[in-house]
Amino acid sequence: MxxxxxxxxxxxxxxxxxxxxxxxxxxxxxxxxxxxxxxxxxxxxxxxxxxxxxxxxxxxxxxxxxxxxxxxxxxxxxxxxxxxxxxxxxxxxxxxxxxxxxxKGSDRLKPETVSELMEDKKMPQQAVVSAFRKYNK
Ligand code: SF4
Ligand code: SF4
The missing domain is CATH 1.10.1060.10 (Alpha-helical ferredoxin)
Known part of the structure; x- marks a missing residue:
């Protein structure tokens, strides 16, 4: 078979x-x-x-x-x-x-949302930068 x-x-x-x-x-x-x-x-x-x-x-x-x-x-x-x-x-x-x-398309991280994310003092800068690189391709 x-x-x-x-x-x-x-x-x-x-x-x-x-x-x-x-x-x-x-x-x-x-x-x-x-x-x-x-x-x-x-x-x-x-x-x-x-x-x-x-x-x-x-x-x-x-x-x-x-x-x-x-x-x-x-x-x-x-x-x-x-x-x-x-x-x-x-x-x-x-x-x-x-x-x-x-x-995810439109759910990608946009440049204008980055400053808002940085208001969270617990958010490591590196996490935001790498998320921006990854989600903005
Ligand atoms: S799957 Fe591989 S790369 Fe991922 S945590 Fe396990 S060992 Fe590390
Ligand atoms: S991927 Fe994992 S299971 Fe497959 S050959 Fe390599 S070590 Fe073995």
Whole structure:
């Protein structure tokens, strides 16, 4: 019997966008779990790092972009440095975050809102600058 994966068109489009932004090849992953074993942020994740790659391999992009995991990732690159197959999971997660940020369109941070944000003395300047860079692309 020949098995075929049925991936919804929306997921296919988003998956190809994530792969394009990250430049990664998810099929190289052999599910060894070393990324998950070395990840310091799994406590806040609802899908473990190696499972994120598996879900992407299966075309379950919606599940990935709706997960808490992509916002819990600290971009520490421990997973990438441990991977025996040179898969950079941190780049894939960042690509998933960028996909969401780019979709938000009119919700992006605008220059005129920056001074308002700076009135909050607890807001680190670096956070505002990096949010402006990221959300203003
Ligand atoms: S360490 Fe690399 S090969 Fe192993 S599960 Fe993670 S991404 Fe896949
Ligand atoms: S980059 Fe993210 S997923 Fe990878 S080890 Fe660090 S926190 Fe975990």
């Amino acid at each position: 020949v098995r075929s994966k049925v991936v919804p068109d929306n997921d296919k489009k988003e998956l190809s966008e994530i792969l394009k932004i990250s430049g990664e090849t998810i099929n190289d992953c052999m599910q060894c779990g070393k990324c998950t074993a070395g990840c310091p942020a799994t406590g806040g994740m609802d899908i473990l790092p190696h499972q994120i790659i598996r879900d992407l391999q299966l075309g379950q992009v919606k599940k990935v972009i709706e997960s808490k995991t992509i916002w819990s990732c600290a971009s520490c690159f421990a997973c990438a440095s441990r991977c025996p197959r040179n898969v950079d999971l941190a780049r894939l997660i960042e690509a998933a975050r960028l996909l969401i940020v780019r979709k």
